[in-house]
Amino acid sequence: MSFVFSDADRTVNLEGVTVHLAHPDELPIRWIGQDELLRQLHAAWLTIDERDTPMTPRLLGKPGVGKTTLAYAAAKQLGRDVYILQATMDTRPEDLLITPVVEGEGRLRYVASPLVTAMLTGGVAILDEGNRMSEKSWASLAPLLDARRYVESIVAGVKVHAQENFRMVATMNEDSSTFELPEYIHSRLQPQILVDFPDHDEERAILEENLPFADDEVLDYVVNFLQAAHMADESYSARDGINIARFALKLCEISRETPRERALQVALIQTLGREALRYTLR
Numbered sequence: 001m002s003f004v005f006s007d008a009d010r011t012v013n014l015e016g017v018t019v020h021l022a023h024p025d026e027l028p029i030r031w032i033g034q035d036e037l038l039r040q041l042h043a044a045w046l047t048i049d050e051r052d053t054p055m056t057p058r059l060l061g062k063p064g065v066g067k068t069t070l071a072y073a074a075a076k077q078l079g080r081d082v083y084i085l086q087a088t089m090d091t092r093p094e095d096l097l098i099t100p101v102v103e104g105e106g107r108l109r110y111v112a113s114p115l116v117t118a119m120l121t122g123g124v125a126i127l128d129e130g131n132r133m134s135e136k137s138w139a140s141l142a143p144l145l146d147a148r149r150y151v152e153s154i155v156a157g158v159k160v161h162a163q164e165n166f167r168m169v170a171t172m173n174e175d176s177s178t179f180e181l182p183e184y185i186h187s188r189l190q191p192q193i194l195v196d197f198p199d200h201d202e203e204r205a206i207l208e209e210n211l212p213f214a215d216d217e218v219l220d221y222v223v224n225f226l227q228a229a230h231m232a233d234e235s236y237s238a239r240d241g242i243n244i245a246r247f248a249l250k251l252c253e254i255s256r257e258t259p260r261e262r263a264l265q266v267a268l269i270q271t272l273g274r275e276a277l278r279y280t281l282r
Contacts, residue, residue: 012112012120014158019098019110022117024081031066031073032209033202040193041074045167056145056188058130058170061195064237066206067171068128070195075124080167083114084126087133089179093140097160098153110156115168119144119151122165130170130189131179138185144168145188197230198238206238211245218245221264221280228279236272236279244271 010021031038044057059067068084075082085096094100097116101109118125130138144151149162170189181189198206204223207214222241229236248267252258268276 017110017156017158019112021112022083022114025084027072029069031070032205033198037070037193038074044191053147054167055190056168057191057193058172058189059193059195060172062235063173064239065195065197067195071126071169081123083118083123084128085114086128087130089132091133091137093137094155096137096140097151098156100155116160119160119162119166122163125168127170129173131172131181134179135182200227203238207241210242214245217260218248225279240272244268
């Protein structure tokens, strides 16, 4: 595929059609622990021969275990720009590819999705919560997920081939509010990399990274709560723990007389519900 790229206004000319590109995502996050998962993701993206093609893995796990963080960190370790596209039940094929936008005087402006922008610029695309998306939308990506590595925009009337350095990963939640993947998509999104809850030390490090202003009492309470919940196969995640700690610290800040433990209990109840108290240490 040949196209003319203008860095000044971030546009490309595809078969005579000017397409405006998205901007990469810049997030202040880093992956902590579970280095084996990074290795597996990098291995899936690797090409070991000129006849080889990169794979499109899916990261599977409960909400809040860090699937998007893992994908973002892995891409950044390769020095690539990252483009995140949030999938929903309402995501349409044109949302994944190229969307027409009406400008002044009835003119159309064609805007590339983060996914198509990554294809054209050699970035990494993260399709977040991909199993919230319908089969019709997945069908538009089928040729991208095999050796053909292209998509076809009916709206703009162009075929977009992925640049050689383009990589993609889909994250998927293990919960009931999702669609079943059609088999022809399931077989293209391989390998499946399971992202599980971190162990005690890793979870403590994650909390310290996100809450550098928290004291040991708060961090220990939250980590012990989370580890007890993990043992019971509850879905509470480090993200929940961060919210509990942040709210507790804010409660203490606004009322200096509030004991830390009382603030933590209130924050726990108001974040996850009273039933979560069963996993606190007596």
